[in-house]
Amino acid sequence: QQQVKQSPQSLIVQKGGISIINCAYENTAFDYFPWYQQFPGKGPALLIAIRPDVSEKKEGRFTISFNKSAKQFSLHIMDSQPGDSATYFCAASKSGSRLTFGEGTQLTVNP
């Protein structure tokens, strides 16, 4: 079954702290794992993505950690800022096909 489970559902972090969101997938054929950021009333925007041939990818304050054997991947937001407050979705797909989304995490970064 093509599912992606995401946790936590909501997260509150202080400014400057680290936000960590986790996802687990079932389909071992998935080969593309993006994270999307969505602000209220807007479409999702691609934040960062990883393929299973690497265990970590970093872009600025955002890092994806990928554990192929555990079928898990996570998003770390370092030095979290109030402007990072948004809903984050992990997703997975196989060979450019449809994306399967996680349930979403509502992140609130307090000033």
Added chain:
Amino acid sequence: GAVVSQHPSRVICKSGTSVKIECRSLDFQATTMFWYRQFPKQSLMLMATSNEGSKATYEQGVEKDKFLINHASLTLSTLTVTSAHPEDSSFYICSARDRTGHSPLHFGNGTRLTVT
């Protein structure tokens, strides 16, 4: 970067009328576009996959006669909500990928549909 433009951003219509939502890829050709529906505080639910020049593929439980999808060119797909009812009120989002199929999926900014 790749841009997907969705129009209108917000629409209010009366029950029984039809509403058309446009999704355009502005700087790339998209052979495949995806239409999603999102309820408040929920994830994106794929409604259908739109392929240029062919019929759309609908997800289970999505009424193809109610949600008409047309992908007549490599840069434009449309979703028409026919005979809209209040329960069709939702946030509709399109996304597109370029014709190579290997680029990231880019999303439009969504359309907030309210049916009164």
